[in-house]
Amino acid sequence: MKLQRGKVLVDPPASASSDIAFILIIFFLVCAAVQPETGISQVLPKTEEKKDKQEQSKNLEVSITPTSIVLNGSPLKLPEFAQRLTAALKQKTRDADKIVTVKSSPDTPYPLWIDVSQTIKEAGGILTLELESDRVINVE
């Protein structure tokens, strides 16, 4: 004859539930705090007034619109722009000649601007922004 064992249900003590919640919150807080950011860095020297137009005209000029990238007057697509820019910058030896002046139309989307600035950086150029208010800032 088999003896039936009485089933014993073990509940965690209710007074410990707040401690469990406390530990869980600490865990999620630490997880959220250590989530790393990703991106790209650019060094921005101080904003300066626009220099002599003649001095600037020696540098490469890039105009960005939502539909095109214009390098020294030639409209190009991004891969072609990268090739042409790399070739143009290879000929330049002085840092001062590697300045690339970028003028964006007001409706230029951010992802396109980032792609162009990254292409200039990879090609060895020194990015300079020409803003609508005639202020010029250099980006290395």
Add this chain to the structure above:
Amino acid sequence: MKIQRKKLTASVPAFAMGDIGFLLLIFFVILARAQDDSHVQWQPAKLEEADMVAASLASVTIDTGFKTYLDGKELSNDELAGALMTILGDAPAGQRNVFLKVHKEAKASHFEPVIAAIGEAGGDLIHILEPDEQTK
């Protein structure tokens, strides 16, 4: 004749300590979240070569409504350079990181004045972007 009163001792029940700690924690969490910019709504642009970046002294965000925030507080582009100068103070070069979080649909008219303000304040600009897994 004086009647001596019985001294009553009132003690906090020990089992309530967990609950008190929990409520204090919630309070400090809400306080901390009010000071950061996690409530600002924005979506990062994607870039193939987005790397891990160092910590920053300040964070500038352009949200889905193309408003500018400095460490979670809304302010105009004209006020941004001055506010950043105050935060960056005399921090040496290389330790003046400023995160720029731009909503992916923002246009040059929104983000270029912000970049100019960061440059004016002498900040080291870091664009916060999402690594593009599809092009890898």
